[in-house]
Amino acid sequence: GNSVTQMEGPVTLSEEAFLTINCTYTATGYPSLFWYVQYPGEGLQLLLKATKADDKGSNKGFEATYRKETTSFHLEKGSVQVSDSAVYFCALRLTGGGNKLTFGTGTQLKVEL
Amino acid sequence: DGGITQSPKYLFRKEGQNVTLSCEQNLNHDAMYWYRQDPGQGLRLIYYSQIVNDFQKGDIAEGYSVSREKKESFPLTVTSAQKNPTAFYLCASSIGGGGRSNEKLFFGSGTQLSVL
Numbered sequence: 001g002n003s004v005t006q007m008e009g010p011v012t013l014s015e016e017a018f019l020t021i022n023c024t025y026t027a028t029g030y031p032s033l034f035w036y037v038q039y040p041g042e043g044l045q046l047l048l049k050a051t052k053a054d055d056k057g058s059n060k061g062f063e064a065t066y067r068k069e070t071t072s073f074h075l076e077k078g079s080v081q082v083s084d085s086a087v088y089f090c091a092l093r094l095t096g097g098g099n100k101l102t103f104g105t106g107t108q109l110k111v112e113l
Numbered sequence: 114d115g116g117i118t119q120s121p122k123y124l125f126r127k128e129g130q131n132v133t134l135s136c137e138q139n140l141n142h143d144a145m146y147w148y149r150q151d152p153g154q155g156l157r158l159i160y161y162s163q164i165v166n167d168f169q170k171g172d173i174a175e176g177y178s179v180s181r182e183k184k185e186s187f188p189l190t191v192t193s194a195q196k197n198p199t200a201f202y203l204c205a206s207s208i209g210g211g212g213r214s215n216e217k218l219f220f221g222s223g224t225q226l227s228v229l
Contacts, residue, residue, distance in 0.1 A: 036218075036220075042223070043119075043203050043205075043222045043223050044156075044205075044220040045220065046217045046218065049217075089155060089156070101218065103148075103155040103157075105153055106155050
């Protein structure tokens with residue numbers, strides 16, 4: 001079956017530190033990959049996406065590269081801010097699978113001054 | 114402003130009671146979804162609808178029911194058969210429901226359901 005595995009949180013960083021949140025996937029086909037972010041008390045928002053191997057998604061200083069050889073889509077940011085504190089979800093969707101997303105368990109990020 | 118509105122923000126259910134969570138969107142999207150979020154388990158799909166008057170079971174549909182009588186509305190009923198209903202429920206929509214794998218989901222702000 002299809003699945004997404006994320007590193008467990010919470011991840012606690014100081015402001016301006018480098019962030020990596022690992023995400024690996026298992027899929028029977030060729031998925032599109034996504035990172036969604038959930039701020040406290042809110043729904044999820046799309047952060048970035050990549051639709052094929054070697055694509056790089058980027059938004060708001062965050063980046064993730066679709067690595068087919070390692071089945072990974074790790075999220076990175078060079079310098080985090082307190083406002084980046086949120087829960088980050090990695091997700092996949094198969095081509096032709098409608099719009100059904102398979103989510104990882106989420107990784108909570110806490111950024112401190 | 115266009116978006117998805119979920120109500121209420123907090124809801125309490127008594128034993129043996131059915132409760133209905135509201136989800137309305139004014140984005141003119143064809144597809145709508147209900148997800149359940151539990152701590153440490155991420156999001157799991159309950160039901161989805163790709164078009165008016167049609168809906169499909171997701172991964173954890175037991176104990177839930179939905180209707181899609183209007184394009185803009187996709188209410189979720191948590192029935193008394195759902196023995197562990199306490200969770201955060203998220204509604205989402207997308208422009209279409211089939212084929213294009215890179216479509217973006219738009220989420221509401223969620224409803225926290227608790228059992229009294």
